Amino acid sequence: MASVAPSASATSMSAANLQPPSHRRPEFRKSQLHRQYASILRTMPLIIYFQHNNLQSMEWANIRRELIKVLRKVDAQNAAMGSSEPAIADTIKLQIIQTSIYEASMRVVDFYRPETASIGASGPIFNKEDPRLTHDLSHAAYKAVLSKRGKHDFSNLLVGPIATLSFPSVSPDHLRAAFTILAPTAKSGMFPAPSRKANPGLYDLVTQPGLQKLMLLGARVEGKVFDADETRWVGGIEGGMGGLRARLVGMLQGASAGLARTLESAGNNLYLTLESRRTVMEEEQNGGKKEEQAEQKPE
Template identity: 55%
Template structure:
């Protein structure tokens, strides 16, 4: 049998009810006393829109957590830091084909670095910074327009709106980062000279510096031309003639290049790659051209001065002869 529990008496029940009501009343009084006095202006005052965001992640027009937003930032950074870029169109290359193409490209660029090192160049291994990658065409076009056309002001406001300690009455300046609404509005209706080439599946080959020698080596692998950019022979490089590499190269098509912010077609790209001696050779050609121009200008000025001198001297001699003849032929007076 369960144990018998006697119910509480009426006196005990009344005491418990009194204690409970008194504790609730005290808690209510404490809550009312602890509540601060908030004015109507303070209730309507709102914090700046960037105060709730950390400094490293300001509010963006496009959500930064999406992959497209991160690709846009990556492409914009790549365009700002790459002075030389080749654009290729690819047609469903397999992973084996990409692997073989990258292997042969790295091998050719490594040979150029070794040759330059033997010649005494101290730029380092430029070929290690040359990369080929597949891009999303639409996002790459947006990044290209932002890099080329969106030039925000460099002057920053003294009060940082992303700092929670900044007063709410501070003026919130316009955000100027790559994902901001200002960048989107400034480039929404712009067109770039490279945009007609950016159609279909694309891949870009990026160079850390403008090196015609490395460009020539890359073109001899990715887009060989007999006589100008010859492909390596089977005896010198048998791996280049493997079936996956050759099949992949048939699916690559060179469209153009972007060199120091300027758009080059296929012929212009070939001209950059055919500069003898690289950048040093181009500088030598420029110096020779300036020297020849200066020598030609000097000879022209000297010729004009000499011609004027001979003319003046001839005229002076003629006047002297006329004066002598006139004085000798005149009759003498007695």
């Protein structure tokens, strides 16, 4: 007798049964987005935020097309120069987010620190409030970050329709290339748009209206908030990660040299003060001895 393959509904039900109890049902789209956003926030050290105004699907497709072109050019240039930087163009993701779910995921990633499972606890878990459940969709995670709503550093940034551009590494070269498409400046500026001859598709009647609907808000760099100007500063660093490291080393060296000068100056001032005080005391002692000698001389 031929075996009957399990139906799709039966498969989905069995998969759901394998999921641990959650505050929100894991098969819901909101729950899946929550997990996806949390993964991006944990693994992507550089995330750029744009506000968008009713982008159409064709506009969005054209913007992505032009963006991947310039990003792949950076990979090709790095390879031609023998750079050790990995090719990351195809892993840089531009997407529109559900702002409220994204903000909730960010609170879990930044504020939730799950405790270890209860010592001695054993047996199956049937209650969603069981303290042994510490995953991102658990009741413990939801309860732990509920009071942080609206108090996150990014709360003022995540308002309205938002699009994100996430990078798997902090690459100023790729960020600079992305800005020439998504947030270009005048030709004399830091991020001039490619010429019409080099990128004709950038200037068609679908792409340009879409780009005008994007506005740079800021960035999340290694978990820290950067405003629009600071984000542009990261994109303006020459020499990629090597240049970034060189600037960081220079800043640290400058700080250490300044500290050394400050400490040296303090030491010199203390020495001069003590030396001056010693001289005064010696003069006072010598003056007192001369007076005693003068008094002891016979008239």
